[in-house]
Amino acid sequence: MTIPFESLRQALEEERSRLREELARLDARAPEGIGYHDHMADDATDVMDQATRVTLRRHLEARLREVEAALRRMEEGTYGICQDCGRPIEVARLKALPFAAFCLECQARRER
Ligand SMILES: [Zn+2]
Structure with missing residues (x-):
């Protein structure tokens, strides 16, 4: 079976x-649309503490590195x-994946 390079x-x-957008949004003063319900957005921003941000950022950065490494392998x-x-x-x-x-x-x- 051949690898569908273009679609991948x-x-x-x-x-x-x-x-990259999610990381930029995480850095912004009021992160929006990370999965919270609209009317809860303000509260969610306040309760999203530093530790949560750090964990989320680490996760996003790790995934971004994997994606970039895969593109480099292409x-x-x-690749593959x-x-x-x-x-x-x-x-x-x-x-x-x-x-x-x-x-x-x-x-x-x-x-x-
Ligand atoms: Zn192996």
Whole structure:
């Protein structure tokens, strides 16, 4: 099965802009639309403490790095190859997680 590079690249680029927007919004004085109900937005901004912001920011930055690394691998021609064992990553896995850097087996091993 061949890798649908174009659609995956598009998905990665969209994810990258989305993450950058979220990070910018996190830095803004009044972050909006992070999943809170409209009329709760003001309260949510106030109760969203520093620790929550730091955790969220760390999560977004980590994901952004994964997405950027995947785009770089596309440029280099190593996209879709497991960064650990060097075997091709399952196409179904790439479609579900376009930034996946490891095959299922290696990912499972790393999480153990
Ligand atoms: Zn592997």
